[in-house]
Amino acid sequence: METAPAQRQAAILFADIAGSTRLYETLGDAEALATITRALDLIRQVCEEHGGRIVKTIGDEAMAIFPNAANAAYASITMQTQVSGMKTSRGAPLSIHAGFHYGPVIEESKDVFGDSVNLAARLTSLAKASQTLLSEDTLAILSPSLRSRTRPQDTHTVRGKQNDIAVFELIWQESREELTAMAPRAVLRDAMLKLSHGGTQAELGPGVNLYTFGRDAQSDMVIADRMASRQHARIERRRDKFVLIDHSTNGTFCTVEGEKEIELRREEFTLRGRGRISFGHGYDEDPSETVDFDTGA
Numbered sequence: 001m002e003t004a005p006a007q008r009q010a011a012i013l014f015a016d017i018a019g020s021t022r023l024y025e026t027l028g029d030a031e032a033l034a035t036i037t038r039a040l041d042l043i044r045q046v047c048e049e050h051g052g053r054i055v056k057t058i059g060d061e062a063m064a065i066f067p068n069a070a071n072a073a074y075a076s077i078t079m080q081t082q083v084s085g086m087k088t089s090r091g092a093p094l095s096i097h098a099g100f101h102y103g104p105v106i107e108e109s110k111d112v113f114g115d116s117v118n119l120a121a122r123l124t125s126l127a128k129a130s131q132t133l134l135s136e137d138t139l140a141i142l143s144p145s146l147r148s149r150t151r152p153q154d155t156h157t158v159r160g161k162q163n164d165i166a167v168f169e170l171i172w173q174e175s176r177e178e179l180t181a182m183a184p185r186a187v188l189r190d191a192m193l194k195l196s197h198g199g200t201q202a203e204l205g206p207g208v209n210l211y212t213f214g215r216d217a218q219s220d221m222v223i224a225d226r227m228a229s230r231q232h233a234r235i236e237r238r239r240d241k242f243v244l245i246d247h248s249t250n251g252t253f254c255t256v257e258g259e260k261e262i263e264l265r266r267e268e269f270t271l272r273g274r275g276r277i278s279f280g281h282g283y284d285e286d287p288s289e290t291v292d293f294d295t296g297a
Helices: 020-027 029-049 069-084 115-126 136-140
Strands: 007-017 053-058 061-066 096-108 111-113 132-135 150-156 165-170 193-197 200-204 210-214 233-238 241-246 252-256 262-264 268-270 274-279 290-294
Touching: 007 029, 007 069, 007 115, 020 029, 029 053, 029 061, 029 069, 053 111, 061 069, 061 096, 061 115, 069 096, 069 132, 069 165, 096 115, 096 136, 115 132, 115 165, 132 136, 136 165, 193 233, 241 252, 241 262, 262 268
Parallel strands: 096 132
Antiparallel strands: 007 061, 007 096, 053 061, 096 111, 132 165, 150 165, 193 200, 193 290, 210 233, 233 241, 241 268, 252 262, 252 274, 274 290
């Protein structure tokens, strides 16, 4: 009988070379690859110097594991500082965006898996060039001196997480004058979306971040219209907003009360006010099966 892979606590950090696509456009493939490789080699060296290990590199991104959050934090400060001092052959500066999270991971065949990996990757994708982001849970276990080098960012809705994640930026610059001033953060309302389809009612809000529509019986709301696709569309909650996303064959049609109907084809639209959604055709073509929505705004 095979034993399950062991789980342990660790910090996962991703570092991604910012603007790599533009590097290939401006420098050419060979020189861009050499420049990115040089930056990744530096990132590897910094991680090892801070007790970490590079798990893998994929294109312009490195993934590393550290025994604790402090090591990951100091490594990110060092690599941000050193990479920012690098330049291309044309004198353009390099930068990275990074993210890290401390939590349970599973190591198997020198690779690392688990929710902590997914969250660290998501933080990295949210970070802008020259930014390092970390989660609130990770912030809580850092030393006071490291916590003093952070500032809050917005909360974010993360796929697979019921609750929004509070995100913080780790400041690596030596001078506070180098930082962009932060505007006061507005207090977000508790977003709620009501859906109605025939006799079916549904509500999206905190704890319900994703809702699907389609002819497939596994959809959250089944649409019987033959013009609808099996997996037709979905609504995602993103903080205090709800976004309708079409991934159908025939398109999704949305009408906000008092406005003209819009057609979505592999596109997304932020719902507002009240209105209706039609699947595969406009409302006027067949008004028999629609979904009414109300954002409460």
